[in-house]
Amino acid sequence: MIKRIILFFFLSGIACLFAVKAGAQNYVYTAGDMPAADKIVAIIGDKIVLKSDLESMMVKEEQQYGKLPPNAECMILEQMLSTNALVLQAQIDSLPVSDDDVEQRLDQRINYFISLYGSQQKMEQVVGMSIYQIKEKFRKDIKDQMLAQAEHDKIVKTVTVTPTEVESYFNKIPKDSLPFFKSEVEVGQIVIKPKPDPAVVQMTIGQLNDLRQQVISGKQSFEAMANLYSKDVATGGKILTIDRTQHMYDPQFVAAAFRLKNGEVSPVFKSQFGYHIIQMVSREGNIAKVRHILLIPPITSIDIQKAENKLDTIRNNIITGKMDFADAATTYSDDDALQTADGTPGTKNTGGLFTMPDGSTLMTVSDLDPGIVLMLDTLKVGEVSKPQVYTPNPQMPDQQSVRIVLLRSRSKPHRESLQEDYSKIQAEALQLKQENVLSEWFNKHIPMFYLHIDPQYAQCGDLKDWVKNARSDGNGGMVVSEK
Structure with a gap:
């Protein structure tokens, strides 16, 4: 029986997918895509896992988590098969993951790496691909990750734990293994x-309108005015990249920015930080590069x-x-x-x-x-x-x-004790119960898909539990007819 299906693969896998260099391969291939020189290590349904897929994922996991345990190859292959099985079932269940949802997730991931590298140009240089190429390469992978997550959530959404189950879970933990917590x-x-005096507010608005007119008339550059007057010392006249799919920006600021065309300067508007004018530098989809001047009415x-x-x-x-x-x-x-x-x-x-x-x-x-x-x-x-x-x-x-x-x-x-840490223990007990429910789901659904596991891995770690739920094809791999 599958013991504990740890789903960090598809929970953190989206980030891993973008940890690529020029020319790196990280596809889950279908039969028509397979490179001739590669080796199939597993198939579930119509999804093929190549040796290169497995090796690539191991490299990325090691980069992210450090040295891997001896059985890491088995664990990662099982996680890849688990994700693919969830994707297949999500497609059967017609779970709603729209193209717009996928596009939004792609934008979020790309924007994260833009912020990590400092600019879109630097990110594209490091990755060796344009944003368009990145999206084209990873759109299917991202959709599969989202489908797997949706199916996972569907399986465990009704799982709950009672106080009795929480207590039973806690009592099974060896006393010398209980964690020690600092004061919380x-x-x-x-x-x-x-709130500033209304007369002071009007003076601030008037000053911003004057700065705006100087920029529009061409007397001064927006960047120079921002350097001289903006109270946002972190940006000054520097370009600020904003993503309107994220919720970390002031809504008024985002709304004002995305009403502008390239080169335009906004009217004066108020945000939670003060009063602004914005200049649109460039925009691509949900990403805008802007400069802004912030003035705060004196208190x-x-x-x-x-x-x-x-x-x-x-x-x-x-x-x-x-x-x-x-x-x-x-x-x-x-x-x-x-x-x-x-x-x-x-x-x-x-x-x-x-x-x-x-x-x-x-x-x-x-x-x-x-x-x-x-x-x-x-x-x-x-x-x-x-x-x-x-x-x-x-x-x-x-x-x-x-x-x-x-x-x-x-x-x-x-x-750790039930009296002081009940919510933490409850969360741990719930996670374990969800993992058990998920294990039962895999035991039940593995026979529903065509399954082939290379003999090298058929008795490897928990993959032997997959083998138990399938019949041998006589060649060491496991083949089960699809239903």
């Missing part, structure tokens, strides 16, 4: 951004005091029980970014709580910014701090905000 905290915040001490007074009132309502912290955060907090740069949502969208990229609200103090860590030293569990002025983005020192902080929970350093 759950922390929330409510942020108020001081006075009076504006900050108003924000502190508002947070004082909110804090008092929370302390006296008139308002729940989560409700107050959802209603009043200005930390409303849909998604921050590290992929986590703004705290307004999580009841005020900070979250890790995996969605967990538990974190060590090293995961928090130093300003909050200092505040936690003065708080007991359940307490809410007094309002404190801080700078959300060190690269924009003029943009100050005010916040109150909640210390929701704090654990002591401890050995």
Whole structure:
């Protein structure tokens, strides 16, 4: 029986697919594509796995994870067959993966590597292909990865674990194998951004309109004006690449940018950061290269005091029980970014709580910014701090905000236990149950497809479980008629 089908192959495989150099081959071939000099190591349905496929994937796994275990070749071949089996079943089930979905995923992967290499030109130079060639080469692979994921999700979506199952799972773990956890905290915040005086806002808008006219009239270049005046010191007059399929950008900024043609300069508009004008440098599909000038209306001490007074009132309502912290955060907090740069949502969208990229609200103090860590030293569990002025983005020192902080929970350093780590243990128990369900699915469905495994691998690792579910063709490979 297949023991544990670890699906990192198709979960992380999309990234691996783009870790290529010029001329590298990474196809799952059909019969008509197969190079004459290569060797077939496995077939499932109409999908052929070549020796070169397997070797290529092993190289990429080693690049990503370091030295591989002795049985890595068997494991990776099984994972490749598993992915192909899921793809075949997804096609039978007519699972909805549209061409638009595939195109969007391709754009996301390509944009990731553009950001990694610094520019589209550098990425194309390293890979040895244009964006068009990359998309053409990997479109089928990406679609197969998405189909495999969709079928996997369909198989395990109804799997749940009861408290009894969680306890049983935990009790089977040897006590000396239980992990040791550092102290973890759950922390929330409510942020108020001081509102500038309306007259100051109008002065800022007027200054941007003047800069815009200088650029449009040809008196000054946008790049020079951005270098001189923009408060976004990280970009200045540099080109900024934005991808509107990502949710890490301000929606108003993205909307304003994608209304422009090449060379055009936008009217003045407001984002969560301040007031902008944008120049479109170039655009290709969902990717735009822009320059922008950001001006932030100056905040006075009076504006900050108003924000502190508002947070004082909110804090008092929370302390006296008139308002729940989560409700107050959802209603009043200005930390409303849909998604921050590290992929986590703004705290307004999580009841005020900070979250890790995996969605967990538990974190060590090293995961928090130093300003909050200092505040936690003065708080007991359940307490809410007094309002404190801080700078959300060190690269924009003029943009100050005010916040109150909640210390929701704090654990002591401890050995894993049901009492303190139930959610983690529950997730582990659920994962194991999902893997068992998936193993049962493969045991049931392997006989439904034509299957051939080269004799070299037929008794290799968990592949012998595939062999048990098929009949010998007399030549060492396993062949089962398709149904």
